[in-house]
Amino acid sequence: MRRDTQLILCPVNLRHAKANFNAYDEAVAMAKRRGAKLLLATIAPEMERNLNVHDSVAYWTQQLRTFVAEHPADGVALETVVRTGAVHRQIVKLASERNVDVIVMESANPKVQDYLLGTTASHVVTHARCSVFVVRGQDVT
Template identity: 75%
Template sequence: MARDVELLLCPVNLRHAETNTNAYDEAVAMARRRNARLIVATVAPEMERNLNIRDSEAYWSQQLAKFVKDNPAEGVEVETIVRKGAVHRQIVRLACERKVDVIVMNSANPKVQDYLLGTTASHVVTHAECSVFVVRA
């Protein structure tokens, strides 16, 4: 069954979101141009490094809501989602589950170890069933 409106996914690393909103800004602009809905997602770690965070999902849900409020996507229907686990796997899984049309995500400049280990963006590009638009940080 075909959808009338496209669905975009923009994963956001909230640890770097204050200094870099390039992919989010592009996702919002793309959603406006395509009259699409936008999922803004973040992936929480399985184990929090900060022991003061007792409820990881609640904490990251609040942080994601604050990010979207501070960076309004006027004219775009936005849904927020928090997942836990390995970032690259959760992005691909979410895109597949929700039948996303396009993933819009950041990619940092690669370093030597990225070529050996693989970056989040390269994993998503390789494994996603939909198109992936990578925005350089």
């Protein structure tokens, strides 16, 4: 029996200026097809590398707003959230707290030959209670 999808979580890593956002594009398309709400999240580090960032949550909230403005999710109900901590743990925790139906995320380190998935994606797939859709980057060889 097919479950209705009401909430899709899409974590995005905004730390890479030239990042590929294939998972975000897929999550938006999936939300449109399923009539679901999209929960877009970014996880801020507990200790910023750049010591000029005094309020990490405020900084990453603004970065996430900028991202949404540059990549609109037309026709999709969208909510943003910023968390701090270990990325893999915060994704699983957020999905559980919000009763997410599916997580759509990128696979990290696609050039590392020893891993099928990146370590964050591996942890989320293993520990999330919901389905996880892992999007491979274009650079996979």
